[in-house]
Amino acid sequence: MSKVIVYCEHTGGTVRRASLEAIGAATSAGAEVVAILWGEGAAGAAASAAGAAKAICLTGDAAFSADAVATAVTEVIQSEGAKGFLAAATYRGKDLCPRVAAHLDVSPFADCIEFIGAGESFQVKRPWLAGKALATLGTTGGVLCATTRLNVFEPVDGPGPSECAEHAVSAPAKATVTSTEAKADAKLDVNEASVVVSGGRGLQEAANFKLVEDLAAAFGNAAVGASRAVVDLDWRPHGEQVGQTGKTVAPQLYVAVGISGAIQHLAGMRTSGVIVAINKDAEAPIFKVADYGIVGDAFEIVPALTEAVKAVKAQS
């Protein structure tokens, strides 16, 4: 069976779920997975790379350099004779994958949602125009380099590798991360959360996003999202923007509050598992993609919904 290298990000001593999903994508396509990890704590986190047959920890400078790490990953791909390189479509994965692809002189594929075996190679399915269309693409390059869309693939339910080999990052760093200012709180990223509660201009002013934040907190595993309109008004940071010039998300549950549903926004969230829309305009386009809608005043509905979700969570 062909071998696939999966770049695994880790935090707090375990591999991130997004990376576990990438391992799942590779194993479900029949590949043998070698997990590759960088940074402090890599050796300890490697054991949590469920589904990987083997792990390789990159050692070297304490500071991260995407170019030096990409070179080291390429060396591992070549020495392992791997046929594929996958990473989760996170910031780091999307940054590394094209660099590795260029070293291997192949064309990379971002945000893949399906891998289809086609003889010796694979076809990949991925969004175009932020998901307004889905393209199935044949790949003829030697090594398939791709990132996997978050919340699409299932992690492997099984053990991780029992040991971690080492590979030194030896290329001189061209660009180096000199400091990282961690997020103020451990907020989930919109494209990683299993529940996203997004707000739009219907909330009338920035302070009213408290309603959305409270509802997200009630769900517990939720991130706050925003429409482009409110990001452009500086009510919310761009990192929360869902849509064609923001992030594309596919959570199990997406709740849109006071968002009318412009085509650019719909493109970014229409593959969510279940969509709930709350809007005062019964004709708003958001209701065309919603599974469940409530028409009415968000200022009355959202607090009631928050209390009801809290009550459900308290029981479970």
Place this chain on the structure above:
Amino acid sequence: MNIVACVKRVPSTEAVAKPTADGKGLDASEFQYMISFYDKIAVEQAVQTKEAAGSGEVTVLTLGPAAGTKEIRECLAKGGDKAVVLTDDDWQSRDARSTAKALVAQLSTMSADVVFMGRVATDRDNAAVGPMVATYLGWPCVTDVIGLEIADGKGCAKVETDAGIETVEFQLPAVITCQKGLNEPRTAGLKGIMAAKKKPLEELSPEAVENQSDVVEVALPAARKEGRIVGEGADAVPALIDALQNEAQVL
């Protein structure tokens, strides 16, 4: 400073996707085009970098159709000094590698100090060409930049990652891909628009690079199953909770 801003002409974000009859592409007959959202930020950053340096030249570089010079003139109206168009009427069919290699071939003749690009082109959404170009050139690259200082042949960039804000230091020449928040792109004034008409725009043939990926099929995402309005106002909340728990089983 010799500054390059790479831009791509893409369908406007209002565009509606409709697969072609053969299912191998998108029907472009009703597309309106624009410079990709993030590439406008790249052009602005190029112009601001020149202004901060007090001298230099901004070249707008694109790989695109002969019909796309209108959008390129807009970039010149906003402060670009000249443009190079690698003419390819089939530009959207190129894969990331073939686009990157054509740009690399051109950039190799330009001795740029810094190359700005958008973080992603809003058509194929690959976010690959910037880091690929840098890797082929052997240059540093910082992606999704929201803050940047360049001085004395060095740069310091701020990047918003999943973990927080990273500070990245690098030497020039470098490729920088631009994220929303880095700057506010200016609008072109009448004077700029008039001046742009006289600025040099060179049309060249891009290096031929074969694609490594072919389109098997382009389809619309599966239609979502018909939803329903569960009710009006706060009174509808119990019905919604019931649906989320028992029907959708997501709560």
